[in-house]
Amino acid sequence: MPEREITFAQAVREALSEEMRRDERVCIFGEDVAEAGTPFKVLTGLVEEFGAERVIDTPISEAGFTGVAVGAAMTGMRPVVDIMFGDFLTLTMDQMVNQAAKAHYMSGGHWNVPMVMRTTLGATRRSAAQHSQSLHAWFSHVPGLKVILPSTPFDAKGLLKTAIRDENPVVFFEDKMMYKLKGPVPVDDYTIPLGVADVKREGDDITLVATSSMVQVALGVATMLEKDGISAEVVDPRTTWPLDEKTLIESAKKTSRVIVLDEGYGRYGVTSELAAVIAEGAFYDLDTPVKRMGAMHVPIPFSPPLEDVTVPTEQTVFEAARAMCK
Amino acid sequence: MSAATFKMNADLEIGDERKKWLQAYRQMVRIRTFEEHVNELYTRALMPGLAHLYSGQEAVAVGVCETLRRDDYITSTHRGHGHCLAKGAAPDRMFAELLGKKSGYCKGKGGSMHIADPATGNLGANAIVGGSVGIATGAAFTAKRRKTDRVAVCFFGEGALGQGSLYEVMNLAQLWKLPVIYLCENNMYNEYTHFSETTAGTILGRAAAFGIEGASVDGQDVRVVNEVASRFVTRARSGGGPAFLQCDTYRYSGHHVGDINREYYRSKQEEQLWRTDRDPITVHGKWLVDSGQAELADLERIAAEARVEMQAAVKFAIDAPYPGAEEVSDDVYA
Numbered sequence: 001m002p003e004r005e006i007t008f009a010q011a012v013r014e015a016l017s018e019e020m021r022r023d024e025r026v027c028i029f030g031e032d033v034a035e036a037g038t039p040f041k042v043l044t045g046l047v048e049e050f051g052a053e054r055v056i057d058t059p060i061s062e063a064g065f066t067g068v069a070v071g072a073a074m075t076g077m078r079p080v081v082d083i084m085f086g087d088f089l090t091l092t093m094d095q096m097v098n099q100a101a102k103a104h105y106m107s108g109g110h111w112n113v114p115m116v117m118r119t120t121l122g123a124t125r126r127s128a129a130q131h132s133q134s135l136h137a138w139f140s141h142v143p144g145l146k147v148i149l150p151s152t153p154f155d156a157k158g159l160l161k162t163a164i165r166d167e168n169p170v171v172f173f174e175d176k177m178m179y180k181l182k183g184p185v186p187v188d189d190y191t192i193p194l195g196v197a198d199v200k201r202e203g204d205d206i207t208l209v210a211t212s213s214m215v216q217v218a219l220g221v222a223t224m225l226e227k228d229g230i231s232a233e234v235v236d237p238r239t240t241w242p243l244d245e246k247t248l249i250e251s252a253k254k255t256s257r258v259i260v261l262d263e264g265y266g267r268y269g270v271t272s273e274l275a276a277v278i279a280e281g282a283f284y285d286l287d288t289p290v291k292r293m294g295a296m297h298v299p300i301p302f303s304p305p306l307e308d309v310t311v312p313t314e315q316t317v318f319e320a321a322r323a324m325c326k
Numbered sequence: 327m328s329a330a331t332f333k334m335n336a337d338l339e340i341g342d343e344r345k346k347w348l349q350a351y352r353q354m355v356r357i358r359t360f361e362e363h364v365n366e367l368y369t370r371a372l373m374p375g376l377a378h379l380y381s382g383q384e385a386v387a388v389g390v391c392e393t394l395r396r397d398d399y400i401t402s403t404h405r406g407h408g409h410c411l412a413k414g415a416a417p418d419r420m421f422a423e424l425l426g427k428k429s430g431y432c433k434g435k436g437g438s439m440h441i442a443d444p445a446t447g448n449l450g451a452n453a454i455v456g457g458s459v460g461i462a463t464g465a466a467f468t469a470k471r472r473k474t475d476r477v478a479v480c481f482f483g484e485g486a487l488g489q490g491s492l493y494e495v496m497n498l499a500q501l502w503k504l505p506v507i508y509l510c511e512n513n514m515y516n517e518y519t520h521f522s523e524t525t526a527g528t529i530l531g532r533a534a535a536f537g538i539e540g541a542s543v544d545g546q547d548v549r550v551v552n553e554v555a556s557r558f559v560t561r562a563r564s565g566g567g568p569a570f571l572q573c574d575t576y577r578y579s580g581h582h583v584g585d586i587n588r589e590y591y592r593s594k595q596e597e598q599l600w601r602t603d604r605d606p607i608t609v610h611g612k613w614l615v616d617s618g619q620a621e622l623a624d625l626e627r628i629a630a631e632a633r634v635e636m637q638a639a640v641k642f643a644i645d646a647p648y649p650g651a652e653e654v655s656d657d658v659y660a
Contacts, residue, residue, distance in 0.1 A: 027471070053471070059501070064494025067460015068467055071478075074449060075399065075468035094491070098454050099461060107442035107450055108432035109657035143658050167660035 002187045009042045009179040011153035012118070015160035016043070016080065018189065020050050023078060026164060027054040029065045030082025038082060040120075040179055062091035066117070070100045070169075073115035078164060083119035085131045086173065089138070092117070100169035101144030115170070116163045121149075122175040122213050122263055123300045123311050132300035132307075134212075134264040139171045140240040140273070146170040146194055147240045151215035153183040155238055158192030165191070175213040175263075195242030199251070203233035206257040206321055209248060209274055210236060214261035220314040221321060230325050240270055248274060249281035256287040257324050261312055266294030288324055293317060344619045350392055350548045351614060352628050354384035354607050357408045359632040360417055363640050364407065364424065364438075368583045372644070373424055375437055380408035382578035385606035386511050387412035389551025389573075390479055393559050399447045399465040399478040401458035404439045405577070406451030409481050414446040417636055421643035428649040429642075435649075435657065447476075456482055456489030459508075463495040466506035466568070477562045478506045485516035487525055487532065496568070500536045505562035507555070508533070508570045511545065513577040518591045533570035545573030546604040549613070576600040 006014070020026045028046065030038070034057040037044035047055040058065040062083060069079035083089055089096075100113045121134035140147045146168055150156035156174070163170040200215060201222050210218035215236050222232035235251045237244055252258045258278050262270040271292035278290050293312040301307050361381045367373040380387070383405075391400070391412035402409040410420060415431065423430025424438050431441050442450035449465060452458040462480030469476040486492055487510070499506050516524050533540035539558070543550050551573055558569035578601060580588050588597075614620040 059494070059497055061494035061497065063491045064460060064463075064498055067491060067495060068464040068498060069460075071401075071449065071461035071464020072467045072471075073464070074461060075465045076472060077464075077468050079464075094454060094457065095460055098457060099452075103442075103450065103461075104660050105657050106432060106436040106440040108430070108435050109660070110432070110442055110444050111450065112660040114660075146659075 003184045004187065005182045006153055006185050007179065008153045008156055008174070008181045008183070009040065011157040011185050012042050012160060012174060013044070013046065014185070015157045015164070017046060017049060019161055019164045020046070020054060025076060025078040026080065027056060027077060028080045028082060029056050029058055029069050031058055031060055031084055033057060033082050039084060040176065042179065043082070062088050063095055066092040066095040067099065069115050070095055070103070070113055073113045073169070074103060074111050078114050080116045080118060080164060083117060086119045086121045086135050087130045087133050089119060089135050096139065096145065096169065096171070097142050101142050104168070105144060112167045113169045114167045116160070117169070117171045119171065119173060120176045121173045122177050123295065124307055125176055126302065126304060126307065128302040129299040134173070134295065136171070136173045136240060137264045137269045140270060144169065146242065148172045148194065149212040149238065149240060150174065151178070151212050151236050151238070153181065153185050155192060155198065157185055158190050159194070159238065162191040162194055166194070173212060177213060178216070181216070192238070194239045195244055197235055197237045197244035197247035199233065199247070200236050201232070201234040203231040203255065205231045205255055205325055206259065207233045207235055207251040207255045208259050208261060208317070208321065209278070210234060210261040211240070211263070211270060213263045214312060217312060217314055217317060218261055221317045224314065224318045225321055228322060230322065232321065237274065243277070245277050245281060248278055252278045252282035253285040256285055258286070258290045259293060259317065259321055259324065260290060261293050261317060263311055264294055265297060266292050267297050269294050291320060291324065293320065346392065347549070347610070347614060348620060348624070348628075350388050350552065351607070351610050351620075351625065352632070353388040353392070353412055354548065354610065355628050355632045356417070356635065357384045357387065357411050358607060359629070359636045360407060360411060360420070363421070363636050365579070365583055367424070367640065374426055377438055377583040378405040378581065379577075379579040379583065380405055382600065382606070383511055383513060383545065383575045384408055385548035385551050385610070386509070386545045386573045386575055387481070389548040390509060390555040392552055393556040394477065394479065397447055398476050399449055399462065399469070401449045401462040401478070401480050402441070402451035403458070403481055403483060404451065404453045405483065406439065406441060406481070410441045410443065410448055410451065413448050415441065415443050415448065417639035418642040421639050422646045425643045425646070426648060427643055427646035429646045433649055433653070433657070456486035456492050458482070459486070459489070459492045459495045463499050463504060463506050466499065466504035467502065469505050470502070475563060476505070477559050479509050480506060481509045481511060484510055484512040484514070484521045484525065484529065487529065488516070493532070496533070496536050496538060496570070499568040500538050503565065503567035506568045507558050507562060508568065510570065510572045511575055512572055513575050515577060515581070515592065517581045518585070520591065529572050530570070538568050538570050540570040540572065542572040542574065545575035546606045546609055548606060548610050576604065
């Protein structure tokens with residue numbers, strides 16, 4: 001399959017445009033998604049190709065247009081909703097949690113809600129407490145929703161195409177800091193199944209389970225550890241639900257040491273769930289307790305020296321990993 | 327239409343009109359009878375959960391749904407039995423759902439507050455007040471985008487006027503000229519609180535703010551409801567955009583069946599007055615008889631048929647099996 005290098009943002013855009021060409025039911029709702037192409041310019045060019053009927057600028061009404069997307073999905077469209085900053089997800093919660101997630105079950109399987117909500121996560125952009133959160137744990141908690149956390153351009157494109165073709169509501173989190181990250185992406189059509197983890201790097205001494213923004217951190221840490229003679233495996237679950245428990249547990253059994261990295265809050269968060277899965281599945285093969293590293297339990301501060309200490313960095317993870325392998 | 331103009335119509339039309347208004351009467355009686363059985367099932371502890379009765383408001387659901395096609399969409403509320411029946415749901419499967427049985431509309435997974443039925447365009451009753459305003463508006467979006475000629479009716483009570491999402495979607499619907507009717511059933515009580523304590527300004531003023539055509543009608547007169555609803559639905563179907571219809575009505579029972587002592591929020595005298603003077607079935611039945619379209623015996627026959635139908639439906643539901651515990655994880659994902 002021929003490949004070339006494109007950015008994460010281009011990968012997202014390609015997934016959308018290819019699916020919109022393939023399926024006329026796919027449409028996009030969001031604030032400044034059309035001519036503006038979103039503040040991150042991820043959607044640039046789509047309105048020119050597909051028109052304002054399918055790339056639809058909405059008022060600043062997250063609950064309203066998310067609700068419209070739920071109803072449109074139930075009645076035959078395949079909407080993709082754009083929530084500019086993940087922090088604004090709070091405004092969509094009733095529509096996602098009480099409506100989208102439950103319509104299929106409550107109706108005894110009669111109504112489907114094939115919609116995708118694209119949104120962002122990630123701190124260190126100097127955007128302060130209401131434009132920096134990583135709230136994917138909330139959606140991972142709710143039966144009826146699927147949650148995707150791509151970490152590379154390849155994963156972003158393949159997983160987003162799968163999400164759009166899925167019959168269920170899917171929430172797709174993009175790390176804002178990753179939009180310019182480049183990586184190899186095939187030219188031809190491909191999809192990636194949900195619920196299949198990807199071993200981003202093989203190793204023997206320690207497993208770094210990492211999601212989204214933390215995958216690049218983990219890969220950097222693995223390179224640093226290699227210089228110390230420590231072989232690190234990097235496992236990316238790619239979806240928090242469905243969750244590939246088997247791959248996590250197998251890696252933990254192999255290396256016997258695990259650090260779980262995720263940019264959401266550590267307390268009651270994704271790191272806690274993944275650590276629990278590993279502890280339940282690989283307890284007797286572990287040499288040491290599973291360590292969790294997530295965002296500090298504080299609102300994300302504005303000032304750079306404050307913000308930078310709130311999320312795991314290569315240095316902090318490296319030190320934790322090295323200590324664990326002693 | 328008055329009785330006088332009615333008599334001037336052609337024979338065929340007279341037949342059709344008579345059929346239509348008798349059907350409206352029948353539908354209201356069926357809903358009332360259904361709810362009487364729900365009340366009985368609930369008080370006999372045969373029905374789990376909560377029961378919010380529609381009795382008193384029948385003219386709204388029937389007046390509106392009689393102007394809809396089977397493939398038009400509705401969204402309903404926690405007080406939704408009337409909407410479901412008026413849109414064509416079968417009482418046996420509804421009772422089965424109310425009792426949590428496998429043969430219910432939602433395989434027992436939804437219950438009284440979540441009955442949904444794609445075959446009759448019912449996108450689902452909703453237990454979040456105002457929870458379905460987005461869904462109805464989205465259905466109208468699909469209808470317009472796919473040019474299916476369908477209309478969506480969003481039923482909600484005046485309690486939903488307190489929810490911000492309603493105004494978000496009304497704004498969208500008017501901007502995009504979507505074929506959706508916002509159908510506000512003002513039964514005057516947000517649960518246990520009179521709406522005057524919760525609602526600033528006027529109800530129709532909310533629609534006017536968005537430039538949405540609105541009307542307020544006597545929700546106890548099925549012909550009046552039907553006439554205005556028909557106008558709005560026809561307009562929406564032909565691309566005229568959304569409308570807002572306020573139907574003033576009354577909930578005979580408490581917020582739910584267990585809401586027995588209500589005198590701290592409304593008087594027995596008030597309840598009695600609505601029952602004696604403004605009952606939608608009595609009002610319409612009297613008009614049918616006075617205008618010579620039905621004999622009292624016809625009305626009695628309709629009532630008797632409804633009793634037989636609902637008794638059989640209840641029996642079906644009581645006899646129906648529960649879902650197996652192994653089905654609990656089915657239908658979480660499509």
